[in-house]
Amino acid sequence: MGEELLAKKEVLKLTGISYGQLYRWKRKGLIPEAWFVRRATVTGQETFFPKDKILARIEQIQSMKEARSLDELVQILSPEAAPDGGHWDDPLALSPIGPQAKELLWKQDKYDFAELVALAAGAEAVRGGVPATAAQLLVQLVRTEEHILKTPSGISAVLGEKAIDRGGISVRVPFAVLAQEPVRVDHESRIVHTCDLESIVERVKLALGEVA
Amino acid sequence: MERRNVSISGTGKIGGGEYGNVRISGAGKVDGDLVAEEIRISGSGKILGSAKAKEISVSGAARFGGRVEGEVFQASGACVVEGELQTGELRCSGSQKVGGPLKAHYIRSSGTLSVGGNVDTDVFTSSGRFSINGMLSADRVEVRLVGNSTVKEIGGEHIEVRSGGGFNFQVSLSRGFRMGFAGGSLTAEVIEGDEVYLEETQADIVRGVNVKIGPGCKIKRVEYQNSLEVHSDAQVNEKSKV
Numbered sequence: 072m073g074e075e076l077l078a079k080k081e082v083l084k085l086t087g088i089s090y091g092q093l094y095r096w097k098r099k100g101l102i103p104e105a106w107f108v109r110r111a112t113v114t115g116q117e118t119f120f121p122k123d124k125i126l127a128r129i130e131q132i133q134s135m136k137e138a139r140s141l142d143e144l145v146q147i148l149s150p151e152a153a154p155d156g157g158h159w160d161d162p163l164a165l166s167p168i169g170p171q172a173k174e175l176l177w178k179q180d181k182y183d184f185a186e187l188v189a190l191a192a193g194a195e196a197v198r199g200g201v202p203a204t205a206a207q208l209l210v211q212l213v214r215t216e217e218h219i220l221k222t223p224s225g226i227s228a229v230l231g232e233k234a235i236d237r238g239g240i241s242v243r244v245p246f247a248v249l250a251q252e253p254v255r256v257d258h259e260s261r262i263v264h265t266c267d268l269e270s271i272v273e274r275v276k277l278a279l280g281e282v283a
Numbered sequence: 284m285e286r287r288n289v290s291i292s293g294t295g296k297i298g299g300g301e302y303g304n305v306r307i308s309g310a311g312k313v314d315g316d317l318v319a320e321e322i323r324i325s326g327s328g329k330i331l332g333s334a335k336a337k338e339i340s341v342s343g344a345a346r347f348g349g350r351v352e353g354e355v356f357q358a359s360g361a362c363v364v365e366g367e368l369q370t371g372e373l374r375c376s377g378s379q380k381v382g383g384p385l386k387a388h389y390i391r392s393s394g395t396l397s398v399g400g401n402v403d404t405d406v407f408t409s410s411g412r413f414s415i416n417g418m419l420s421a422d423r424v425e426v427r428l429v430g431n432s433t434v435k436e437i438g439g440e441h442i443e444v445r446s447g448g449g450f451n452f453q454v455s456l457s458r459g460f461r462m463g464f465a466g467g468s469l470t471a472e473v474i475e476g477d478e479v480y481l482e483e484t485q486a487d488i489v490r491g492v493n494v495k496i497g498p499g500c501k502i503k504r505v506e507y508q509n510s511l512e513v514h515s516d517a518q519v520n521e522k523s524k525v
Contacts, residue, residue: 079475080490080506080525089477089492091440094420098403114521115488115504116473 076108076119077126086129099141100149101132105225131273147276158183159279167191167274174203175210184275189214191271192228196264205230205245205263212247213268219249220272229254230264286320299332316349333366356387359394367400376411383417390421395430410447412467424476428467428483435472442476442491444469446483446499468499490525 083090096102108119128148135144160180162168165187172194182190193210197203209230219226226249233244245263248254254262286303291311299315307328316332324345333349341358350366358375369386373379376393383400390402392409401417408423412430421439426432429447447467468483475490482497487504489496494507498516505511506525513519 080508083508084525089440090438090475090490091422091477094438094440094475095422098420114506114523 074124075122076110077122079118079120082120082125082129085126086133088129088133095141096132099145101141101144102128148273157279159187162187162190165191165275165278167271167278168194169198171197175207184279185217185220186214187279188220188268188272188275191275192266192268195266195271196230199264201230201264205232205247208245208247209264209266212249216249220268225251226268227252227254228266228268229262230266231256231260232263233260235259292326305336339370373404426469428469430467431470432467433470437471437474437476439476441478442474443478443480444482444484445480445497 077085079093083093093102097104097107102125106120106125108121110117110119131148132144135147158181159165160182162176162182163170163172168187168190172190175190175193175197189210192213193206196206196209209228213228229248229250231246231248233246235242235244252265254265256262286301288303288305289297290306291297291309293309294311295309296312296314299313299317302317302319304321305313305317305319305323307324308326310327311324311329313328313330313332317330317334317336319336320338322334322336322339324341324343326343328341328343328345329348330346331348333351334347335352337353338355339351339353339357341362342360344361345358345363347364347366350369351364352369354371356368356370356373358379359377361378362375363380365382367384367386368381371388373385373387373390373392375391375396378395379392379397381398383398385398385400385402385404387404389406390404390408392411392413394411396409396411396413398413398415398417402415402419402421404421406423407419407421408425409432410427410429413432413434415434418436418438419434422441424437424439424442424444426444427447428444468485469481471484471486473488473490474481474484474486477492479489479491479493480495480497481489481500481502483499485501488506489502489504490506492508493510494505494512496502496505496511496513496517496519498514500514500517500519502517502519504521504523505519506523508525511522511524513522
């Protein structure tokens with residue numbers, strides 16, 4: 072993986088958090104075990120983190136912990152803690168979905184959590200300039216793979232487009248896949264839109280928390 | 284449906300299932316997964332499957348074959364949990380083995396604690412021996428060393444390791460009667476915390492904000508952010524302020 076890594080002591084320095092907080096958040100599941108990358112260095116063993124992810128997560132925790140308890144944060148930030156069994160009737164009112172997703176709706180009401188996440192993924196694509204017909208592929212794909220949303224898999228939903236130019240006929244075929252970054256495609260295809268499911272899940276949980 | 288209480292005194296065996304209070308005071312065996320309000324073992328008990336109860340107490344010998352979940356887990360005899368142990372409180376004063384991991388809010392051990400995986404808790408206090416194959420992560424770690432303890436890593440906010448100190452006296456069949464100055468020691472690879480105080484500790488790396496290396500320590504490298512004190516009777520090969 073080509074991700075930039077940051078040593079633990081650098082993380083503490085940059086963010087101003089303490090060892091105590093870091094370990095506490097890890098125990099609570101706010102920082103996934105998978106982000107702790109152990110490496111041997113000249114000065115002995117050291118722990119590194121994927122830079123962008125850890126800094127973003129710590130900022131989230133710090134900005135939210137004023138208003139919410141740690142356990143509430145766990146509900147929002149830990150992928151395992153997905154809300155179960157609830158249904159929501161007005162998905163467009165949630166900020167990660169919004170009015171742009173109007174064309175993506177496929178039923179009147181009673182959307183469950185996975186379906187909301189799917190809509191949010193589609194809505195994000197639409198806001199990114201993807202035509203609704205293609206975004207629909209993304210929505211269909213994500214809503215059938217509910218279990219992925221509940222594990223810290225680091226999987227992205229990717230919308231691609233295959234262009235075929237042969238014998239004067241030129242077609243562009245959109246397709247959606249679930250894949251681990253970095254995604255590679257053949258030379259006739261290109262990636263139109265990538266959506267990090269973990270962050271979409273978080274945003275939906277946050278929005279639901281605000282509604283509730 | 285009312286949950287049934289069972290009590291085995293003498294020799295007996297029950298099947299797994301849901302019960303009210305389960306008491307084993309002879310030699311008892313539970314053949315399967317056990318869910319109960321309370322499990323008390325004062326003789327020799329063997330639970331072949333997993334166990335879940337609000338309160339679990341062992342004062343004889345017990346072996347749990349799978350995962351154990353409770354709010355209060357108290358053991359004063361010889362107790363083995365082969366799987367994971369998750370409990371609010373763990374108090375053990377005998378010999379406690381956990382296949383691992385061990386998750387709790389509060390751990391107080393005054394006997395011998397050995398864990399195959401990581402230990403996650405808010406508070407860890409030990410005045411006995413421990414050996415932890417994985418990492419010990421806690422807000423507060425307070426250790427009074429008796430005998431030789433080992434852990435792979437310690438991470439937390441406040442870490443305090445003190446020599447058992449003073450006179451210690453042992454009677455054992457093999458070694459006879461011993462009395463002397465035996466403070467015990469701790470061996471770890473990495474110790475990281477905001478406030479760290481160590482005695483009689485051997486470690487590869489100690490990282491912290493305010494670090495005090497007390498008597499008897501042998502540390503290869505210390506990285507500190509704010510302050511470092513090293514006792515004249517301690518050895519630190521490399522120091523670096525980060």
